[in-house]
Amino acid sequence: MDKLWSFSSRTNNAVDNVRQQWEEERDEQLDDDLIPLSQVLEDVDCFLNNNNAATTTHNSSREEQVPNCVVVLHKLLESMMDKYNRSAGCNGSRRSKFGKNPKNDKSFLYMVDRIFKLSTTTTTTLNLDKTTSILERVMFILENDLCALLEDHISKNWRPTPPPPPRKSSSFGSLQFQLQDHERESPKPGNPDDEDDEDDGLLPTFSPEDLSVLNKIVTVMINVGYHTECCMAFTNYRRIAFKTVLQKLGYTCIRMDEVYKMQWEFLEGEIATWNRVFRHCTSVLFNAERKLYNSVFSNQPHISRAIFSVIAQAVIVNFLNFAQAVVLTKPSPEKLFKFLDMYETLRDEVESVIILIHDDGSEQCAKDLGSELAAAKHGIIEAIVAMFYDLENSIKGDNERIPIPYGAVHPLTRYVMNYLKYACEYKATLEQVFSSQYCMNHYLYIDNNNNKGTSTTTTKIQEKNTSSEDQELDETPKKSPFVVQLMTIMDLLDVNTERKSKLYKDPALRCIFLMNNGRYIVQKIKGCDDLHESMGDNWCRRMQSSLRLHHKSYQRETWSKVVQCLNPDGLQQQGNKVSKQILRERFKCFNSMFEEIHKTQSSWIVSDEQLQSELRVSICSLVIPAYRSFMGRFKHHLESGKHADKYIKYHPDDLETLIDDFFVGNAMSMPRRRT
Template sequence: LEAAMRPTQQVRTHAIRMAHENIDKTLKAGEAILAQFDLTRRAEATILRGPHEDLESYLEAVDTLKGISRFFSSNKNFRSSEGILNHVNGLLAKSSLKIEEEFKQLMTTYSKPIEPDRLFDCLPKSLRPSKDDEDENANQSDHPSKGLETAVYKIPTLVPPRILPLMNDIAQQLVQAGNQQSCYKIYRESRGSALESSLRKLGVEKLTKDDVQKMQWEALEAKIGNWIQFMRIAVKLLLTGERKICDQIFEGGNFNKDQCFAEMATNSVVTLLSFGDAVAKSKRSPEKLFVLLDMYEVMRELQPEIEVVFEGKACSEMREAALGLTKRLAQTAQETFADFEEAVEKDASKTIVQDGTVHPLTSYVINYVKFLFDYQSTLKLLFQEFETGNETESQLAVVTTRIMQALQNNLDGKSKQYKDPALTHLFLMNNVHYMVRSVRRSEAKDILGDDWIQRHRRIVQQNANQYKRVAWAKVLQALSVQGAPGSTGSSTPADLNSSGVSRAVIKERFKAFNTQFEELHAKQSLWIVPDQELRESLRLAIAEVLLPAYRSFIKRFGYVTAPITLHDLLLIFGCCAELHPLASIELISRLYHMIAVPELQNYLYFVCPLKHLSFMLTDGVAPKTLYFGEQHFLNL
């Protein structure tokens, strides 16, 4: 019987155990359901209060409701599951709207424009504007981008760090709720508006090519300087900061952050680049070359940051726009460089310098070339943009040599406008000497080389010799009696001196010498040799030719002239007074007693004309001492 009943007992035991297990499961399921109801009540209370008081608790309540929704979705056999699901989903819909409002509120509250002073404080000290900027800008000699390689920029805090995680949580909730487009729109509008306002406060404005073309050069130059500063601030500070904010707000989850950032920054980037485009496309002129190089430099400098800030396919259009501007600036700068060379050679200004000094074109071109050498590295990059070879150094030398040759060709043409050949050579001597001296004192020496310097020094010497020959030929001719009338046998013996030269001829030559010298003095006292060393060497060269001829003439024929008169003595006194004012009375006394000696009488007679040598070839101010006159008088 026991054996027969044993299977029946086992079945009953198993049934009882299963019943107990089912009861336990039911109780646990009931407890779980009750717990979900309890969670729902608490979450509902938080949702109804809204996110303003405690955003973190609010977001936790939303997560709780999402868990409840998943629970009842997987337990649809519970007869009240559909009702509770509808209730929970309704709460989630309400929470989504409130979260969106909170996100908008947060973005609006913490998306204020940055004041310019705050941005300037984030710049390296060398780039910060000072109170004396206006004065300093008028006398900037240093190349603006020197030393910027190691400059440190401090990215400003655009949104408090404690707020960014909350924004990220909200953004994730909105995306999970299917409201990503609303989320992206709020971000674009708030951050985009803040960025545009920050740039406006700085002074950024959108200008067209026509706007640029209408500006006076001084105004345009100032705006270009500002634009360079704005570009650095925009890329290195504002856009870099905005990119970090975007990455933190949309960190994790399924966000299209590159597209969001691109759409947010587009208007600001277009405004910034539009000015650069307008300048690059405006009418070319030589003075624009340096600002074009400055603009090209800053775009090259910012290229690495642009690549990082605008990474991703969505931002490719802005990367390409920036790169396109860099290439346009390079192209315009190169064309302007070529225009300058042509403009130098074809400069048709009719204005000539009446005194033979350095022409304004010469100083302009030399200063232009010297300034170019502040941009050597930039010019090499410029040539690399369009050259296939690596000979950028020689390319710069070739272009510089062509500019200098164009200047010399133009000066040769201008020199032909002078009616006086002596002034022609003086003009060329002054200008080529200025070119040589300037090159020797600048970096152009290393580019043009010693051969160029030596070749042009020879040109200076050739023109100095030609000036000396042409200007002083008639004066020296007056001191020669060869071929003069009466120097042959046509005169009577009484009229001839021991050299067989007519006294009348000698007197005529004395008179001619004085006349020629006075005329030369009147004319050349208006001429200028601005370089002191060149001026002194020229004076010495003239003296070395003129004084020996004069002494020789006096030695041979000095006794032929009439005795010195009181008028001559007074002239001598005037000359001596200029030389030695304190010794004038003593000198006049000594000279008066010398009149009895015929040779000294005639020698003294010609001291006065030679005093004019000191006034010739001045630097624009008549000297107070009479160098040649003094030297000649002391030889007495």
């Protein structure tokens, strides 16, 4: 039975092949029997010319007899349409019929041109109906061919290659996380110059043959009055194609409610993809798309420009909708850098596309897109400024009651300084953002004053800048709104650090804490040119002066009583004789105090090596000379007696060695001394 079925299938296939061959031979015979096409076209042209002349001269409305050449033209065109339909209908799928035989296609186009002219000039009702019917069939075939070529390109001809990586990897942890962790190095921005501007990425890879076919199809459809159908079909498929390539690049359209509910760690990744794909789209894909339209609509440049404007606007509005949805999420300081990336993308990429659309003559489209862009940028600016206010509030609201062990740099200080250092890598952008916000709020302030009302945000900015102008009235040039914001944060951090220092009961440890945090701040500022430039040399000098005062306070609180033990006053009794009892008490007191300080301050932390060295040098310069002088002057009074080493326990070099143990964060169980 299976063999019989197999034989039957082979027989049917053979019959189909014979039938197809017979039909092709029949069509060729039909072509041979008919008048040559060139003669038919010539006769039709003569008929059209005569008909136009008669209509112009006599203005006659009578119906004339249809000449034989028109009938033959109808048959020839119908025969060719049947060929196209058979060649495309073998497997039942939509396939392009046009472009397989350039010679036949050329003849086909010549015939379509004459049919169109007949439909607009002939006065014979029967001929007009026939011509119109054929023309509609032709347009149906051409529209299907247009869609087939575009659809085939979407499914097969997009070759993905990764676009350039994002310029910055700008993730930054939350304040709460940073307060529980140690210093985190700021990610380094990428170099835009490393991007390959010549990288085609994902481009519309139509072959020259397909482009030629597309050009011929759209030219015919537009010339015969089917420009609406042609443009709609082309635009719809190019929209689908663009959506497909964006998906292949990793970008998918996310609804606003989904964005709002998304956790930040996931949304952060979506923003990075948005920036990467958006930049690639505007710098590479749009250019390629525009070249494609110019090739396809080479005879209709105004249509090419109009379709590009529609596609570009739809794509950009989709990206802007995502940006506006992100802006509606709750602002927090760690989101700043992703928002800055978004702002830079909108600033750098979209405006050039708007200018391009405007230059193409689509003024209304450019105007609408400009309004959308302005709204998105304004929302991002508001969010960025709000994030700095949140950072201020975080510093103000940090009321921790437990001091950091051993006087180390506070995590809040580390977080804020790393945050500001990294923010200054975007300094030019932040200057732009805060200047724009200041200008907007300045006008809002004036308008609200006229209407007896002032917004909270406006009041904050106005107060900051007014205060800054009052304080820096004589300085030139005036500080920018962003610099004012930086100084506000630094002032708040200074107040917070001073408040936290009071949590330490030991005044000396309080000074160490202040020096640690102050030195950390100064080093961070000096290590960042933009931050240093913003804060200024005067501010840094004031900080250095404050550090010196803390240093002196530390010496006074820690070593004044120790050095006082080495004061020779009161040692000599009547007759200038040294009291050995008092001398023993002085050495004993010095040893006890030094050992206690050594035990305590060896566990204290000074992370900055330069500050650590400065403190040790200052201690040595204060203690060692005084001890050496005191010991050299009075030790012989005790050496002659018993147990002299019980009181003269240390050589000056021993003290210097022990001082090197200070501020390393390791408590020493027993002080070391020379043997």
